[in-house]
Amino acid sequence: xxxxxxxxxxxxxxxxxxxxxxxxxxxxxxxxxxxxxxxxxxxxxxxxxxxxxxxxxxxxxxxxxxxxxxxxxxxxxxxxxxxxxxxxxxxxxxxxxxxxxxxxxxxxxxxxxxxxxxxxxxxxxxxxxxxxxxxxxxxxxxxxxxxxxxxxxxxxxxxxxxxxxxxxxxxxxxxxxxxxxxxxxxxxxxxxxxxxxxxxxxxxxxxxxxxxxxxxxxxxxxxxxxxxxxxxxxxxxxxxxxxxxxxxxxxxxxxxxxxxxxxxxxxxxxxxxxxxxxxxxxxxxxxxxxxxxxxxxxxxxxxxxxxxxxxxxxxxxxxxxxxxxxxxxxxxxxxxxxxxxxxxxxxxxxxxxxxxxxxxxxxxxxxxxxxxxxxxxxxxxxxxxxxxxxxxxxxxxxxxxxxxxxxxxxxxxxxxxxxxxxxxxxxxxxxxxxxxxxxxxxxxxxxxxxxx
Numbered sequence: 001x002x003x004x005x006x007x008x009x010x011x012x013x014x015x016x017x018x019x020x021x022x023x024x025x026x027x028x029x030x031x032x033x034x035x036x037x038x039x040x041x042x043x044x045x046x047x048x049x050x051x052x053x054x055x056x057x058x059x060x061x062x063x064x065x066x067x068x069x070x071x072x073x074x075x076x077x078x079x080x081x082x083x084x085x086x087x088x089x090x091x092x093x094x095x096x097x098x099x100x101x102x103x104x105x106x107x108x109x110x111x112x113x114x115x116x117x118x119x120x121x122x123x124x125x126x127x128x129x130x131x132x133x134x135x136x137x138x139x140x141x142x143x144x145x146x147x148x149x150x151x152x153x154x155x156x157x158x159x160x161x162x163x164x165x166x167x168x169x170x171x172x173x174x175x176x177x178x179x180x181x182x183x184x185x186x187x188x189x190x191x192x193x194x195x196x197x198x199x200x201x202x203x204x205x206x207x208x209x210x211x212x213x214x215x216x217x218x219x220x221x222x223x224x225x226x227x228x229x230x231x232x233x234x235x236x237x238x239x240x241x242x243x244x245x246x247x248x249x250x251x252x253x254x255x256x257x258x259x260x261x262x263x264x265x266x267x268x269x270x271x272x273x274x275x276x277x278x279x280x281x282x283x284x285x286x287x288x289x290x291x292x293x294x295x296x297x298x299x300x301x302x303x304x305x306x307x308x309x310x311x312x313x314x315x316x317x318x319x320x321x322x323x324x325x326x327x328x329x330x331x332x333x334x335x336x337x338x339x340x341x342x343x344x345x346x347x348x349x350x351x352x353x354x355x356x357x358x359x360x361x362x363x364x365x366x367x368x369x370x371x372x373x374x375x376x377x378x379x380x381x382x383x384x385x386x387x388x389x390x391x392x393x394x395x396x397x398x399x400x401x402x403x404x405x406x407x408x409x410x411x412x413x414x415x416x417x418x419x420x421x422x423x424x425x426x427x428x429x430x431x432x433x434x435x436x437x438x439x440x441x442x443x444x445x446x447x448x449x450x451x452x
Contacts, residue, residue, distance in 0.1 A: 030119060030123070030139065030142060040165075040166065040169035040170070041169050042169065042171070042173060042174055043134075043135070044129065044134060044135045044136075044137050044138075044141055045137070045141045045144060045145065045171040045174055046174055047129045047134045048122070048125055048126055048129050048137050048141060048142075048145050049145055049148065049174060051125040051126075051128055051129055052121070052122065052125050052145060052148075052149055055145075055148040055149045055151065055152035056148040056174055056175060057176075058151075058152045059089070059151050059152065059155075059156050059157070059158065059159050060157065060158040060159070060178075060179050061158065061159045061160075061161050061175045061178040061179065062077060062158065062159070062160050062161070062178055062179055062180055062181075062182065062291060062295065063161050063163070063172065063173075063175050063178040063180075063181045063182070063208045064077075064160065064161065064162045064163065064181070064182040064183075064184065065162075065163040065166070065167035065170070065181070065182070065183050065184070065205040065206075065207075065208045066163075066182075066183050066184025066185060066186060066205060066218065067184065067185060067186045067187040067201070067205075067335070067337060068184060068185055068187060068335070068337055068338050068341070069184035069185055069218065069280075069283065069284045069287070070092075070162045070163065070184050071092050071162065071317055071320070072276065072281060072284040072288075072317045072320060073182060073184055073284045073287045073288050073291070074090055074092055074160045074162050075090070075315050075316065075317040076276075076284065076285065076288035076311065076312055076315040076317075077160055077182075077288045077291050077292055078090045078104075078107075078160045079107070079311040079312065079314055079315040080288060080289070080292045080303075080307055080308055080311030080312065080315075081158055081160070081292065081295070081307075081311070082106060082107060082311065083304075083306075083307035083308075083310045083311040083314075084296075084303065084304060084307045084311075086157040086158055087105065087106060087154070087155065087156045087157045087158075088105065088106065088156060088157065088158055088159070088160060089103075089104070089105045089147070089150070089151040089154070089156035089158070089159040089160070090103075090104040090105070090159070090160045090161075090162075091103060091144070091147035091148075091151075091159065091160070091161045091162060091172070092104075092162045093140070093143070093162065093164050094438060095442070096318060096319050096438060096441060096442035096445055097442050097445055097446045099115070099143075100112060100115060102143060102147070103115065103143075103146070103147050103150060105150075105151070105154055105156060110150060114150070115146070115150075118146050118149055118150055118153075119142070119146055121149065122142055122145045122146050122149060123142065125145070126141075126142060126145075138171075140164045140165075140171055141171045144164070144171040144172055147159075147161075158179070158295075161175060161178075163205075163208065166201075166204040166205060166207070167183075167204055167205040167206065167207040167208040168203070168204050168205075168206075168207020168208070169204070169207070170207075170208075172208075173207060173208055175208075176210065177210060177213065178208075178210060178213060179213070179295055179298050180213055180214045180215065180216060180291060180294050180295060180298065181208045181209050181210065181213060181214075181215040181216070181237075182215070182216045182217075182287060182291050183202075183205055183206060183208070183209075183215060183216075183217045183218065183228060184218045184284070184287060185218045185219055185220060185283065185337065186198055186201055186202050186205055186220055186221065186224040187201075187221070187335060187336065187337030187338075197223065198221045198223050198224045199223040199224060199226075199227050201224070202220070202223070202224035202225075202227040202228055203227050203231070205228075206227060206228045206231040206232070209228075209231055209232055209235055209237050210235065210237070211235045211236055211237065212235070212236050212237065213237055214237060214238040214239075214240060214294050214298070215228075215232050215237050215238070215239055215240070216240045216242055216245075216287060216290045216291045216294055217239060217240070217241055217242065218242055218243070218283055218284075218286075218287050219242075219243050219283055240290055240294055242283075242286040242287040242289075242290040242291075243283070243286055245264055245265055245286070245290045245293070246262065246263070246264045246265075246285075246286040246287075246289045246290045246293075247262070247263050247264070247286070248260050248261070248262050248282040248283075248285040248286050248289070249261045249262075249282075250279055250282055250348070251271065253277060253279065253348065253349060254277065254349060254350075255277055255321075255323050255329060255349055255431075256275075256277055256323060257273060257274055257275050257276075257277050258273075258274050258276070258277055258278075258279070258281075259271055259272070259273055259274070260272050260274055260282065260285060260312075262285065262289060262308070262312070264289060264290070264293060266293070266302070267293075267302075267303075267305055267308075269289070269305055269308050269309055270305075270309065272309050272312045272313050273313050274312060274313060274315070275313070275314070275315065275316050276315060276316070276317060276320070276321070277321050277322075277323075277345075277349070278320060278321030278331070278341075278342075278345040278349075279341075279344060279345045279348035279349070280321075280341035280342065280344065280345050281320075281321075283341075285312065288312070289308055289312075292307075292308060292311075318445065319331070319332045319438060319441040319442070319445065320332055321342070321345055323431065324434075324444060324445065324448040325448050326418075326447070326448035327422070327431055327432075328358070328418065328421075328431055328432050328433070328434045328444065328448070329351075329431045329432070329433050329434070330433075330434045330435065330441045330444055330445070331345075331433070331434075331435045331441070332435070332437070332438040332441050333370075333435045333436070334361060334362070334365055334370070334435075334436055334437050334438065335365060335366060335369075335370065336366055336369035336370055336372075336373055339369075339370045339373040339374050340373055342374075342435065343373055343374060343376050343377055346377050346433070347377070351377065351430060351433075352377060353376070353377035353378065353379055354377070354378065354379020354380065355377050355378055355379060355380075355430065355432075355433050356378075356379065356380050356381075356382075356421045356424045356425050356432045356433065357374065357378045357380070357381040357382070357406075357421075357432070357433045357434075357435065358381070358382045358384060358411075358414065358417040358418055358421050358432055358433070358434045359374075359381055359382070359383055359384070359397070359401070359434075359435060359436035359440075360383070360384040360385055360386035360391065360392070360394075360397070360414065360417075360436050360437055360439070360440040361386070361391075361392050361397060361436040361437050361440075362386065362388060362390040362391060362392065362437060362439075363390055363391065363392040363393075364390055365392075365437075367392060367397065367400050368400055368403070368404070370436070371400055371401050371403070371404035371406060372404050374404075374406075374435075375401075375404045375405050375406050378401075378406050378433075379406070379407060380406070380407045380408070380424060381398070381401045381406050381407070381408040381409075382408070382409060382410075382411045382416075382417035382420050382421055383395075383397035383398035383401060383408055383409070383410045383411065383417075384410075384411045384412075384413060384414045384416070384417040384440070385412075385413065385414075386414075386436075386437050386439045386440045386443070387439055387443055388437070388439045391439075394410035394411060394412070395410045397410070398410045414440065414443055414444065414447070415447070418432065418434075418444075418447075
């Protein structure tokens with residue numbers, strides 16, 4: 001197995017490169033592109049892909065947008081399609097520990113040497129675009145082009161592609177004719193870019209719906225649902241509500257997995273033993289199964305029931321309600337909507353509180369809303385920094401937790417927060433809970449040595 005490069009934060013990435021065989025290489029150029037920030041729009045990515053021979057036009061795709069659940073749905077759907085004998089590529093973001101995580105095919109992450117070779121090719125194309133008067137490609141536009149180029153090279157039968165931010169102006173929205181689109185539950189997040197109401201955000205997410213192509217949607221707030229329905233209707237797209245098309249019932253579960261009975265309008269799939277343990281995955285299971293059925297319906301055939309069962313039972317998505325090898329329960333919940341389903345999942349697993357949390361968050365998130373919700377189960381919190389320039393100061397984070405009724409104190413690092421949390425919980429059956437940011441979860445997984 002070739003090495004994998006870990007770059008979880010700008011500071012760590014710079015340090016990791018020194019002495020690495022790729023130091024001073026094309027990675028430097030990629031990292032510098034982060035200074036270009038987020039530039040919604042498709043002109044640059046289209047120019048970049050044209051320079052590369054339009055690789056995105058060479059494979060079938062399922063395009064996924066939404067606020068919460070995109071990654072889980074992508075993982076489950078890809079696993080189901082893979083069990084049908086197809087070669088499936090998956091492009092997701094962000095990564096938790098290694099950039100390789102963003103690019104996968106047949107359940108395996110891209111090899112570093114391959115990734116670096118493709119990155120050189122994409123960077124060369126991006127430089128040509130800018131030399132000819134085009135805009136500088138952003139970090140995400142480069143990685144999107146890399147994914148599509150790789151999918152063409154390895155000949156995937158279908159690519160499951162997750163939007164990075166929004167949908168309408170997201171770089172992945174160059175996919176003009178996906179087999180279908182999927183929109184997961186929508187909530188308030190990235191309001192500075194996408195809008196200040198769920199209706200406004202839904203309009204951006206629904207931008208991936210293509211004329212005449214079906215769209216599968218998850219459970220939605222009323223305003224978001226109306227917006228998506230209106231856009232689908234205007235584009236002649238059949239809209240399938242996953243919660244109406246597929247029923248997923250939790251029969252039992254703990255911190256390590258759950259048993260789920262699944263049936264749709266056309267098939268009884270029976271009971272599946274899932275590695276994905278959170279009860280909030282029921283909604284995502286319905287979305288993934290519904291999307292898989294619609295995918296096959298588009299070609300006039302029925303999906304093999306065994307493929308659905310086997311795909312779901314083998315699906316994994318790290319950092320979501322996951323027990324680490326060092327004994328923490330980690331989850332990437334980082335906004336109020338994510339907190340709601342996370343708290344429900346804790347209660348469904350028998351953890352009703354008071355629990356000990358280790359939490360770090362980005363300062364631009366709805367921290368107060370998040371704290372109000374987790375205060376239902378969190379008795380004590382150790383507030384820690386995250387490895388991101390947008391990290392909220394631990395002292396301020398602790399103060400905002402206390403305002404929500406949580407006993408909270410700051411800690412200087414994740415390591416210190418974990419030490420203090422384990423001192424509180426001891427060797428008992430209730431683990432410390434680590435949540436608040438995917439950046440925090442990524443750091444934890446790296447420290448704990450958990451597989452990802």
